[in-house]
Amino acid sequence: xxxxxxxxxxxxxxxxxxxxxxxxxxxxxxxxxxxxxxxxxxxxxxxxxxxxxxxxxxxxxxxxxxxxxxxxxxxxxxxxxxxxxxxxxxxxxxxxxxxxxxxxxxxxxxxxxxxxxxxxxxxxxxxxxxxxxxxxxxxxxxxxxxxxxxxxxxxxxxxxxxxxxxxxxxxxxxxxxxxxxxxxxxxxxxxxxxxxxxxxxxxxxxxxxxxxxxxxxxxxxxxxxxxxxxxxxxxxxxxxxxxxxxxxxxxxxxxxxxxxxxxxxxxxxxxxxxxxxxxxxxxxxxxxxxxxxxxxxxxxxxxxxxxxxxxxxxxxxxxxxxxxxxxxxxxxxxxxxxxxxxxxxxxxxxxxxxxxxxxxxxxxxxxxxxxxxxxxxxxxxxxxxxxxxxxxxxxxxxxxxxxxxxxxxxxxxxxxxxxxx
Numbered sequence: 001x002x003x004x005x006x007x008x009x010x011x012x013x014x015x016x017x018x019x020x021x022x023x024x025x026x027x028x029x030x031x032x033x034x035x036x037x038x039x040x041x042x043x044x045x046x047x048x049x050x051x052x053x054x055x056x057x058x059x060x061x062x063x064x065x066x067x068x069x070x071x072x073x074x075x076x077x078x079x080x081x082x083x084x085x086x087x088x089x090x091x092x093x094x095x096x097x098x099x100x101x102x103x104x105x106x107x108x109x110x111x112x113x114x115x116x117x118x119x120x121x122x123x124x125x126x127x128x129x130x131x132x133x134x135x136x137x138x139x140x141x142x143x144x145x146x147x148x149x150x151x152x153x154x155x156x157x158x159x160x161x162x163x164x165x166x167x168x169x170x171x172x173x174x175x176x177x178x179x180x181x182x183x184x185x186x187x188x189x190x191x192x193x194x195x196x197x198x199x200x201x202x203x204x205x206x207x208x209x210x211x212x213x214x215x216x217x218x219x220x221x222x223x224x225x226x227x228x229x230x231x232x233x234x235x236x237x238x239x240x241x242x243x244x245x246x247x248x249x250x251x252x253x254x255x256x257x258x259x260x261x262x263x264x265x266x267x268x269x270x271x272x273x274x275x276x277x278x279x280x281x282x283x284x285x286x287x288x289x290x291x292x293x294x295x296x297x298x299x300x301x302x303x304x305x306x307x308x309x310x311x312x313x314x315x316x317x318x319x320x321x322x323x324x325x326x327x328x329x330x331x332x333x334x335x336x337x338x339x340x341x342x343x344x345x346x347x348x349x350x351x352x353x354x355x356x357x358x359x360x361x362x363x364x365x366x367x368x369x370x371x372x373x374x375x376x377x378x379x380x381x382x383x384x385x386x387x388x389x390x391x392x393x394x395x396x397x398x399x400x401x402x403x404x405x406x407x408x409x410x411x412x413x414x415x416x417x418x419x420x421x
Contacts, residue, residue, distance in 0.1 A: 008380050009407070011294050012067065012168060012190045018292050020188055021065035021089065025380050062411050067091045067117060075105050085113045089140060094120040098130055106137055115139045117168070122147045123156045135163045142168040142190070145181060157185050192379075208283070209339060211235050212276050213349055219269040219276075220351045225261065232260045241279050270324045274303070277331040284338055292414075295334060298378075300413055303330030305374045305406035306367070312398040313370060329359050329367055330374070377403060 009022040067089045074080060075092075083090070090109075096102065106116060117140035118131055135141075141160055143153075160167060169181035172191035181189065211234065218228050232239045239260055246263050247256050257263050264272060281296040306326040311318050332352065336343040347357045358365040363372050369391050376384035389399055 008377050010190060010378075010380065011064075011297070012188050013294060014188055015182055015186075017294065019062075019064050019294050019297065021067055022061060023067040023091070023190065025069075061087065062414055065089055065115075069093055069119065072096050072099075072102055075102060075109075080109065080114075081112075083114075085115070089115045089117050091117045091119050091142070092134075092138075094118075094122075094127070098133055103133055103137075106134065110137055117142055120144045120170075123149065123152065135160070135165065138163075138165065140166045140168060140188070142170045143181075143186070144171060145169050145177065146171050153184060161185070208235060208238060209280060211238060212280050213339075213346070216273050216276055216350050219273050220353075222269070225264060228264060229261050238279070241283075242275060246275070270328070274324075274327060274331055277335070280338055281331075281334070295337060297410065297414070299331050299334045301330075301406060301410045302333055302374055302378070303327045304409040304413075305377070305403065306330035306370060308402035308405045308409075309370050309373065309392075309394075309399075310367070312394050312402045313392050325353070325356065326367060326370070329356055329371060332356065333360055333371070333375075 008025045010025070011019045012021040012023060014020045066087055068083075068091060070080075070090045071093050075090075075096075080090075092106075110116070116134075116138040118134065118138055119142050121127055121131075121141050121143050123143070157167060166187040167185065168188040168190055169177075169184075169186040170190040172178050172181065172189050172193045174193050177191075178189055178193045211231065215228065215231055218231065232242070242260070242263065243257060246267065247253075253266065257266065267275070278296065278300065281299045282293055284293065284295055304327075306329055307323050310322055310326040314322060332347070332350075335346045339346055343360060347360065355365050355367075359367045359371050362368070369388050373385065373388035373392070376388060389396075394402075
C-alpha cells in the first residue's frame with residue numbers, strides 16, 4: 001500500500017497580528033483512515049520529509065518559521081541534524097521528562113544554533129519543577145491559556161521574561177483573549193481568534209466595504225458594465241488597489257491593464273468578485289492590514305483547497321464553472337469575520353447563489369462535504385478528516401496532493417503579490 005501524508009499548519013502571530021511562524025502538524029494515512037502515528041519520532045520524521053522534500057519548505061512557510069513537535073527520542077536521534085536550523089523551532093512536548101541526558105542534548109543542539117520552544121506550559125508546580133532547568137536554554141515558551149490561573153500569571157511572566165523568553169499565548173479564540181494576553185505582555189499568539197468574530201448586530205460597515213459589497217452584488221446580478229465602472233470610480237483608492245492586484249505577476253496578460261473596464265472585460269465577473277473579496281481580506285475594518293494579514297492567507301488557502309479538492313473529487317468531469325464556484329465558497333467562508341456581521345445577512349445582501357449559501361450555512365449540497373473537509377484540516381480535527389475523506393470518491397494520494405497543491409498556490413500568490421508591490 002502506498003503511504004499518503006498530509007499535514008496542517010496553524011499560524012502563530014505577533015502582537016501586530018502578522019504571521020511569525022506556522023506550527024506544522026503531521027498525520028499519517030493508514031489503511032483504515034487518518035490517525036496520528038504513535039511513535040513520535042516517526043511522526044516528526046514524516047512531517048520533515050513531507051515538508052522538506054515532497055511539498056517544499058518555501059511553499060509551506062513563505063518567510064515564516066516552522067514549529068515542529070519533538071519528543072525525547074527524536075531529540076536524541078542524529079536525524080535531527082537534517083532539520084534546517086534557520087527555519088525550524090523545535091517544540092519540546094509537555095510529556096518529555098527532562099533528564100540529565102536530555103538537558104545535555106538540548107545544550108549541545110543550542111550550541112549548533114537550534115531554537116527551542118516549550119509546549120503547553122500550565123505554570124503548575126509540576127511543570128515548573130520538570131522544566132526549570134531548561135528555561136535558560138530555550139527561546140520560546142507556549143502558554144495554554146485554557147488551564148492558566150490568570151491571577152498568578154503576571155508573577156510567572158516576570159519569571160519567564162528574566163530568561164529572555166518569547167511568550168506564546170496558545171488556544172486564543174477571541175479578540176478579547178488576544179487583547180487580554182497582549183496586555184499581559186505575551187509576544188506571540190496561536191489560535192483561531194482572527195476567524196471567530198464577535199458579531200455585533202446591525203453594526204455599520206466601513207464605507208469601503210459597503211462599496212465592495214455593492215459591487216459584488218452588481219456582479220452577481222449581471223448589472224450593466226457602465227454602472228459597475230461608475231461604482232468603481234466612486235472610490236479611487238479601491239480602483240488603484242484592484243489594478244495593482246490585476247497587474248501583478250499572478251497574471252500573465254501581455255500588456256498591463258490600465259482601466260477598470262478593461263479589467264472587467266478580461267477577467268470576467270466571477271474572477272472579479274474573488275479579487276474584490278481578497279482586497280477586503282487584505283484591508284479588514286479592524287486588525288492587521290496588508291498582504292501579510294493572516295485572514296487573507298486563511299481565505300486564500302480555503303479558496304485554493306476548495307479548488308484542488310474539487311478537481312480531485314470530480315476528476316475528468318470537473319470544469320471551470322465548478323472550480324469558480326468552489327473558489328468563491330472558500331473566499332466567502334470568512335466574510336462573517338471580515339465584516340463582523342452574521343453570514344446569513346451578508347450572503348443575502350450579496351445575492352449569493354442558493355447552492356453556495358446552502359454550503360456555507362448548512363454545510364450541505366454538492367460542495368458541503370468538501371467544505372467541511374477543508375475546515376477540518378484547518379482545525380487539526382483528524383477524526384472528521386477521516387470521515388469526510390471516506391465520503392468522497394478520492395484516493396489517499398489524491399487527497400494529499402490536493403492539500404499540498406493548495407498550500408503551494410497560496411504561497412506563490414503571496415510571493416507574486418509582494419513582488420509587484
